[in-house]
Amino acid sequence: MTDPVAPSLSALKAADEAAASHRPVAGKDAAKAAKSFEAMMLGQALEAMFEGVPTDGAFGGGFAEEVYRGMMLEAVATSIADSGRFGIATNVRAQIDSYLRAKEG
Numbered sequence: 185m186t187d188p189v190a191p192s193l194s195a196l197k198a199a200d201e202a203a204a205s206h207r208p209v210a211g212k213d214a215a216k217a218a219k220s221f222e223a224m225m226l227g228q229a230l231e232a233m234f235e236g237v238p239t240d241g242a243f244g245g246g247f248a249e250e251v252y253r254g255m256m257l258e259a260v261a262t263s264i265a266d267s268g269r270f271g272i273a274t275n276v277r278a279q280i281d282s283y284l285r286a287k288e289g
Contacts (some may be wrong), residue, residue, distance in 0.1 A: 214280045215273075219265050222272035227261035 234257060239249040264270055 214284075215277055218273040218276040218280065221276050222270060223258075223262045223265035225272055226264050226270065227258050230257040230261055 231254070234253060239245055239247075239253070245252075265273060268274070
């Protein structure tokens with residue numbers, strides 16, 4: 185299985201670079217970080233949902249499904265996050281914007 189934290193690595197990298205240069209994550213970076221966070225959260229939820237689903241049987245994928253399930257769930261989570269209909273990224277972005285406004289003023 186893939187690492188459930190992998191989708192958020194790009195968001196962490198953007199945050200680390202922002203911290204290193206002493207500039208806040210804003211604009212496009214904030215939107216990207218919020219969407220990556222949403223994909224990570226959805227990926228973890230999907231992992232929990234599929235944890236007990238057997239990979240054997242007439243329509244199961246067997247060992248290959250076990251190996252690639254994490255990648256499939258990551259792709260599904262990213263697709264859901266990209267649709268913008270779940271709402272986590274919108275709320276996270278609003279919190280980032282609120283924090284940045286409070287920090288400025």
